[in-house]
Amino acid sequence: MTDYPAKKPERGRCFYASCPLIRQTARKPTLSEPFEVLNTSEEILILVDEAHRTQAGDLHANMMRALPNAARIGFTGTPIIMGDKKRTHDIFGEYIDRYTIKEAEQDGATVPILYEGRTAKGAIKDGASLDGLFEDLFRDHSKEELEAIKKKYATKGQIFEAPQLIQEKAQDILRHYVTHILPNGYKAQLVAYSRRAALRYFEALEAARAELLEEALALSPEDKALDDTQLLTRPPRVKAAIQAWRYRDVLRQLEFAAVFSSGNNDDPDYARWSDRGAVESHIKRFKKPLPPLDGTPPKDPAKHDPLAFLIVKSMLLTGFDAPIEGVMYLDRSLREAELLQAIARVNRTGHGKSHGIVVDYFGVANHLKEALAAYSEEDIEGALQSLKDEIPLLRDRHLRVVDVLRGQGVDDLDDTEEAVQALADERVRAEFVVKLKEFNRGLDDVLPRPEGLEFVNDAKRLAYIHALARNRYRDTPELGRDIGNKVRKLIDDYVISLGIDPRIPPVQLTDAEFDEHLGRQVGDRAKASEMEHAVRSHVRKHLDEDPVKYGRLSERLEELLEQLDGQWAEQVEALRTLIQQLRDGARVEGEAIPEMPAHAEPFWRELVASSGLSVEELDEASAQKLLEATEELVGLIQQEIAIPDFWKPSHIPDQEALRQHLFTTLMIKRLVPFDQASEVAQRLLDLARSNHDKLVNA
Incomplete structure (x- = not known):
C-alpha cells in the first residue's frame, strides 16, 4: 500500500474485487451525460488504476450504469481515503491482497524513511493565518518592524518566496547536506513553495556553497585535523565546516538545478529550467552517482555527475525513481496522497542506502497526524519515523551485538583474543556479523549528531574484533558499503591504527608475510x-x-x-x-604415488579412491593399470578442454561429450564398478574444470 518502483507492480499495489477475474478493460468515459446500459454481460472485467482517488464521483456511477454486471478490480499504490470521501473498498469490495509500507521495509523492497524538523522559522502549520505566519517567522522583530514587513510581504506566498528567508534556509540545508548526506555520496531533492521560490533557492544554494567553502578554508589546523570522535563534540556549524573541508574537492563541483513545468506568460529565464530537453537532461544527470568523494578523477567520468540537488515545486514528486536520492528537503505544504508519494522518492533501495531522510522546513512533520488524517493508522504505519526514535533503536542494536559475545562468556570487549575465540563457531560468527552490521547502520543514521557519542567507542572495539576474526577465520565477510561511509571511516581509521587494514584480504599461509x-x-x-x-x-x-x-x-x-x-x-x-x-606441495604422509606430472596426480588419486582400493593395497599390476589409465584420461581431457571458452554455457554439448567419453573409457578399462562409473566420470570432469589452467599450460 505504498508507492513502489515499476519493477514490482505485483507487490506494490492493493487489490480489491467483487467477483472473479476476467480479462477486459474499460476506458474512462468522456461524455458529460449519463451513460446508457452498454452491456449486461458478467464476463467483463474493469481494471482501475489509481483506485484510491478516481472512482468516488460520477465516473464510477457512469461506468456501473453502462456495465452493471462487470467485475471490478482496483489497484492503488496509495492507502485508501477515509473521512468524508467514499471508501475505496465500498466500491470494489474487500481486499484481494495488501502490501503495506511496513511489509515493504521488512522485505527490503524499500528502505525506512526518517524525518527531521529544522528551524522554528520554517515550521509553519498549514492553514495558519497571515498574522500567525508573521508572528512565527519574525518573532524576534519589534511591532514597528513587523508592520513594515507586513506591508512589504502582503501574501503568504510572498513570505515563503522572501529572498532573506530562502537564503537562511538554503544555508542550513547545505550545512545539513554536507554534514549528514554527502559523506555517504547521496543526492537531494528540495521541494519549494513555488516556481519563483525554486529559482531563488537555486541562487541561494550557489551562494551558500561559496560561503561554506570560505568557512572551511578559514578553519584552524586543529579543526581540520579533528578525528570523527572529536567531530561529534563540535557545534553544528563547525561540524558542517569541517565536513566541507574534508569533501572540499567534490563540494566545489556540486551543481544545483531547478526542475518545473512551463506556464503561460513565463519569464524568459524560466525556459532554462522548464524546457523539456533541459528537464530530461537534469533528471538523467541526477540519477548518476557523484564523483569520488576523495576528489580523485573517476575511472569512467560518463558514469558520474556532480548535479546533487533538484529543486522542484510539484514535478518529480510522483513516479520518479532515483535510488541515489537520499534526502528530501520540504519547504511547502504537502498532504495526503501527495505527501506519501513525495516522501517515497527517498525510500528506493540501492547504493548501500539503509534509510531515506525527509528534512522538514515547513512543519509538515510536526503536523503529520493532520496531514495524513484521511488514512487509517494501519495503512500508513511506518510511513515516517522520527530521527529521535532512532536513539532507542540504536541502543537496542548495540545491546544485541554485545550480547552475542556475552553469550559466549566474553564480559570485556577489550579482551580481544577471548572475543575472537568466542567467534570460533561459524554460526556465532554469522550472528555477530549480522547484528554488527545492524548496529553500524543505526549508528550511521545518527552520526555525526552528539547522541551517537556514547556508542562510538564500542563501535570501534567491535570493528577491531571483527577485523581480527576475519583475519583469523578467513571466511568472515567484510562489513561492506551498506554500513554507511560515516561509520566506515570512523572504524577503519581506528582498526588501521591498530595495524589491520580491513580493506586488505586476510593473510594466507602461503603468503610471504x-x-x-x-x-x-x-x-x-x-x-x-x-x-x-x-x-x-x-x-x-x-x-x-x-x-x-x-x-x-x-x-x-x-x-x-x-x-x-x-x-x-x-x-x-x-x-x-x-x-x-x-x-x-608435498604429498600426503605415507602416500606412494608413481612418477607422473603434478597436474595428473589429482586424477590418479580419484581413480584409486573410486576403485575401492587404498594406496597400500595396490599391487604392482593394479598400480600400473591405474597409471596408464590416468595418463590416457588426462591426455583426453587436455585435448578437449583446449577449445576456447570450453566451460561456458555455449559449450555444454562439448562438456557432455567429454563426460560421456570419460564414462566410456572407465567402462572399457573396468576401472570402477559399473554402478559408480557415471558419478566418477562427473567427478573427473569437475577436476578438469578446477584444474583447467594447470592442464592447458602443462
Missing part, C-alpha cells in the same frame, strides 16, 4: 588458533582441485587437534610441520 603475521599473535593459544584456521582456509581454497588429497589433510588436522587438545605449544609445533608440507 604469514610468519610475520603469526609472530604478532600474543601467546601460544592465539598462534595455534591462527595456524589452525590458516590450514582450514588453505584446504577450503584448494579442495576442489584435489578432493582426495585435501580431504586427507583435513582429517589429519582434526586428528592433530584432538590429540593435542589444550596443549597450545605442542599444537604450534605440530601445525608448523603441517603448514610447511602444504607450502611445499
Whole structure:
C-alpha cells in the first residue's frame, strides 16, 4: 500500500474485487451525460488504476450504469481515503491482497524513511493565518518592524518566496547536506513553495556553497585535523565546516538545478529550467552517482555527475525513481496522497542506502497526524519515523551485538583474543556479523549528531574484533558499503591504527608475510588458533582441485587437534610441520604415488579412491593399470578442454561429450564398478574444470 518502483507492480499495489477475474478493460468515459446500459454481460472485467482517488464521483456511477454486471478490480499504490470521501473498498469490495509500507521495509523492497524538523522559522502549520505566519517567522522583530514587513510581504506566498528567508534556509540545508548526506555520496531533492521560490533557492544554494567553502578554508589546523570522535563534540556549524573541508574537492563541483513545468506568460529565464530537453537532461544527470568523494578523477567520468540537488515545486514528486536520492528537503505544504508519494522518492533501495531522510522546513512533520488524517493508522504505519526514535533503536542494536559475545562468556570487549575465540563457531560468527552490521547502520543514521557519542567507542572495539576474526577465520565477510561511509571511516581509521587494514584480504599461509603475521599473535593459544584456521582456509581454497588429497589433510588436522587438545605449544609445533608440507606441495604422509606430472596426480588419486582400493593395497599390476589409465584420461581431457571458452554455457554439448567419453573409457578399462562409473566420470570432469589452467599450460 505504498508507492513502489515499476519493477514490482505485483507487490506494490492493493487489490480489491467483487467477483472473479476476467480479462477486459474499460476506458474512462468522456461524455458529460449519463451513460446508457452498454452491456449486461458478467464476463467483463474493469481494471482501475489509481483506485484510491478516481472512482468516488460520477465516473464510477457512469461506468456501473453502462456495465452493471462487470467485475471490478482496483489497484492503488496509495492507502485508501477515509473521512468524508467514499471508501475505496465500498466500491470494489474487500481486499484481494495488501502490501503495506511496513511489509515493504521488512522485505527490503524499500528502505525506512526518517524525518527531521529544522528551524522554528520554517515550521509553519498549514492553514495558519497571515498574522500567525508573521508572528512565527519574525518573532524576534519589534511591532514597528513587523508592520513594515507586513506591508512589504502582503501574501503568504510572498513570505515563503522572501529572498532573506530562502537564503537562511538554503544555508542550513547545505550545512545539513554536507554534514549528514554527502559523506555517504547521496543526492537531494528540495521541494519549494513555488516556481519563483525554486529559482531563488537555486541562487541561494550557489551562494551558500561559496560561503561554506570560505568557512572551511578559514578553519584552524586543529579543526581540520579533528578525528570523527572529536567531530561529534563540535557545534553544528563547525561540524558542517569541517565536513566541507574534508569533501572540499567534490563540494566545489556540486551543481544545483531547478526542475518545473512551463506556464503561460513565463519569464524568459524560466525556459532554462522548464524546457523539456533541459528537464530530461537534469533528471538523467541526477540519477548518476557523484564523483569520488576523495576528489580523485573517476575511472569512467560518463558514469558520474556532480548535479546533487533538484529543486522542484510539484514535478518529480510522483513516479520518479532515483535510488541515489537520499534526502528530501520540504519547504511547502504537502498532504495526503501527495505527501506519501513525495516522501517515497527517498525510500528506493540501492547504493548501500539503509534509510531515506525527509528534512522538514515547513512543519509538515510536526503536523503529520493532520496531514495524513484521511488514512487509517494501519495503512500508513511506518510511513515516517522520527530521527529521535532512532536513539532507542540504536541502543537496542548495540545491546544485541554485545550480547552475542556475552553469550559466549566474553564480559570485556577489550579482551580481544577471548572475543575472537568466542567467534570460533561459524554460526556465532554469522550472528555477530549480522547484528554488527545492524548496529553500524543505526549508528550511521545518527552520526555525526552528539547522541551517537556514547556508542562510538564500542563501535570501534567491535570493528577491531571483527577485523581480527576475519583475519583469523578467513571466511568472515567484510562489513561492506551498506554500513554507511560515516561509520566506515570512523572504524577503519581506528582498526588501521591498530595495524589491520580491513580493506586488505586476510593473510594466507602461503603468503610471504604469514610468519610475520603469526609472530604478532600474543601467546601460544592465539598462534595455534591462527595456524589452525590458516590450514582450514588453505584446504577450503584448494579442495576442489584435489578432493582426495585435501580431504586427507583435513582429517589429519582434526586428528592433530584432538590429540593435542589444550596443549597450545605442542599444537604450534605440530601445525608448523603441517603448514610447511602444504607450502611445499608435498604429498600426503605415507602416500606412494608413481612418477607422473603434478597436474595428473589429482586424477590418479580419484581413480584409486573410486576403485575401492587404498594406496597400500595396490599391487604392482593394479598400480600400473591405474597409471596408464590416468595418463590416457588426462591426455583426453587436455585435448578437449583446449577449445576456447570450453566451460561456458555455449559449450555444454562439448562438456557432455567429454563426460560421456570419460564414462566410456572407465567402462572399457573396468576401472570402477559399473554402478559408480557415471558419478566418477562427473567427478573427473569437475577436476578438469578446477584444474583447467594447470592442464592447458602443462
